[in-house]
Amino acid sequence: MTDPIELTSVPAEEPVAAQAEAVIDLDAIAANVEVLREHAGTAAVMAVVKADAYNHGAVAVARTALAAGARELGVTTIAEAIELRAAGIEAPILSWLNTSDADFAAAIDADVEIGVSSAAHLRAVGAAARARGRTATVSVKVDTGLNRNGASPHEYPVLLDELAKLEAERAVRFRAIFSHLAHADEPDHPIVEVQRDRFVDAITAAKRIGLTPELVHLSNSAATLTRPDLAFDMVRPGIAIYGLSPIPERGQLGLRPAMTLRGRVALVKEVAAGEGVSYGHEWIAPHDTHVALLPLGYADGIPRALGGRFEVLLGGVRRPSIGRVCMDQVVVDLGPLPPTVREGDSAIFFGSGAAGEPIAQDWADTLNTIHYEVVTGIRGRTVRTYTHGGELA
Ligand SMILES: *Cc1c(COP(=O)(O)O)cnc(C)c1O
Secondary structure, three states: OOOHHHHHOOOOOOOOOOOEEEEEEHHHHHHHHHHHHHHHOOOEEEEEOHHHHHHOOHHHHHHHHHHOOOOEEEEOOHHHHHHHHHOOOOOOEEEOOOOOOOOHHHHHHOOOEEEEOOHHHHHHHHHHHHHHOOOEEEEEEEOOOOOOOOEOOOHHHHHHHHHHHHHHOOOEEEEEEEOOOOOOOOOOOHHHHHHHHHHHHHHHHHHHOOOOOOEEEOOOHHHHHHOHHHOOOEEOOOHHHHOOOOOHHHOOOOOOOOEEEEEEOOEEEEEOOOOEEOHHHOEEOOOOEEEEEEOOOHHHOOOHHHOOOOEEEEOOEEEEEEOOOOOOOEEEEEEOOOOOOOOOOEEEEEOOOOOOOOOHHHHHHHHOOOHHHHHHOOOOOOEEEEEEOOEEO
């Protein structure tokens, strides 16, 4: 180089790897959508990307799922839908859980389909549509036995009456009837049949008074993968998009977990026999050993209840957690032999399992919860990154 500026310039800084990282494999997301499409047959796939795509990043997941053939997107709140619109996503988006004072005007302006569960919700949508001078797109959520969101049997006819009025004045366009299953993860449970029958009855009741939905949909991930007879016009998988089996007793069902949680070793040290490790000294070294400190704690979503009850993959080997999980850090045992693990090495807390690392289901089993809670709980200082085609995206 002859350029004197080159000679004196400081080298470009290498990006500093995050201490705690949730790596999202977008190829896994795409492959999981393909698996779901195969099961859905002729039914469309609505990718459920609520709660920031189950904490995988709503915009990146939505784009990937649509590119892989998902037709529509489902979210909980209007704010979630508008985040997707702001990113330039034009596919249909349904928002299904809002209070009557929600910003329905913003939803109408952004062409977001609104799910309503009561006549009061629908009246509020109608008022917003009149105020904007535009037609709102509405889907009716009917409660067929979950007894959570959705119009109850008492409310449903009142809601339909209101819908007929608003449709007549073109304040709303009636898009769909949908419902949600209580026992989809037990596909042979008799309640599934009860809910299907009630769903079909609800559709018939609407049609009888001249309200014909453009489409109807019922199935979540578990039903999509095990009950093709319930696919109707569209399926609404969430957890399976992220590669987590909706029925863990039946195995992975061809799905690939998309989130890998990893952290980098901050310190390696010796601990002498008889010394206690971490607050309260719940673990006492049975012999001279070495430990590694990992800078993720309960503030980052490692549940405190996991202390001493999980393993990480570090240096190609599973290493047990020892002592309590702290706010910012955990300690793992490397054993008595001279350690090959070094500061800066990467430890996998959970991932796809392909390299022998734990999976989110392992934490769920230990904690007596579900993997949905494990992946949505990762937070704090954890930085989210994406891979695509084996490269950082
Ligand atoms: C969350 C949700 C889904 C997706 O459920 P999974 O079990 O994650 O597949 C589908 N429909 C509704 C109404 C939901 O709230």
